[in-house]
Amino acid sequence: MLLIDCPHCGPRDEIEFRYGGQAGIAYPDTPGELTDTEWAAYVFLRDNPKGWFRERWFHVHGCRTWFTVDRHTVTHEFRQSP
């Protein structure tokens, strides 16, 4: 069970959260001009690193804040975002 540091509520158990995947995926600025390949990349391609990963969590059973953390995908430790 991860102990996740919610920016509003402090450290809380993982079961209170929902995972949001990779952080920083912005909706395209010019959606009308995207090719199929670019759409596929936006919709389906996400980083899948073995190591540090910048990701989103949602405190669904708490304050309902979405926030971003850095977590290591092997050790599962969190660090302050650089």
Added chain:
Amino acid sequence: MTHPDFLWRNPDPKPAYDVVIVGAGGHGLATAYYLARNHGITNVAVLEKGWLAGGNMARNTTVIRSNYLWDESAAIYEHSLKLWEGLSEELDYDLQFSQRGVLNLAHSLADVREARRRVNANRRSGVDAEWLDPDEVKKFCPIINVSERARYPVMGATLQRRGGIAKHDHVAWALARKADAYGIDLIQGCEVTGFEISGGRVLAVETSRGRIAAGKVALASAGHTSVLADQAGIRLPLQSHPLQALVSELLEPVLDCVVMSNAVHVYVSQAHKGELVMGAGIDSYNSYGQRGAFHVIEAQMAAALELFPLFSRVRVLRTWAGIVDVSPDASPIIGTTPVDGLYVNAGWGTGGFKATPGAGWVYAHTIAHGEPHPLAEPFALDRFTTGALIDEHGAAAVAH
């Protein structure tokens, strides 16, 4: 007392091979075997960073079935199931393949509708499928709680009688022995660390045991496929997650079929040796840690006990996790890549074991001919661009 004969050699890598397969799990070994058997290609190495069949092949729950919804999936999984039916004899090794029947339980009206639709789709695809009402479920598997007061009432189930389980270690050993007999080198403790690519074509792999030239390179690395593809400059629509499973202490025979429930995230069978084998859903976050959280196990056990009150005093012997590569449509990715000579077989997610011979068969064909086997064609990487997804979340999302 003398040591029994080894099932395969433990060779050092040669400087070059026609085909290098990355990953000596079930899929890698089956691919090597069928490259030799079906296509006469034997100058092949299977590179394994750990030990043979020590990844997900040692961690899965060995359920075999082919009752998938869409034609494309039914075709490839049914091809695999037909191969399973002759594999023990063909490999001259008892795989303990047991067609004891697979129940997929329905707990809500939505489940019932989806399940009956899938039965109809399966029959049209030539896959055996039956719908059982709760009384028939009780007759087929007497220890399931079908009481209307159950937290997860059993409103019926699909049954694939030809589905079942096999002994995963035996599958790996049998395939390894045959591949080795064809002269294929199975090289353990040899980690691929990079690819030599020139002019858009792969020429060699860099490994912890030096450079190995390769005419073709075939990835069969399950949860670690993204890491390897990244080294070749390829992004794949895969996310790696822990998938947990557990076994109980050994029991007398009590459960003679496979019971799965997508809705409550549990699947159960009893291994030949006597332990209950149970699998859960994936842990939510990306991970390569080969471990998951206890609350997933706890939720899985709660569901299992609702379905099987009889198991309330059974003790858990051990739990573990493997790293599974999940694709956006819960279907595999098989075929060519943007790098010439580099092939991918990945995205099997939580259900790759059942596909072991089928995946090996179509992947070997794809590698040998440089273009997809007809059964693999719909599973090409470009489906995420064309939009021709094969959405098997209904049949596959949690339990495979």
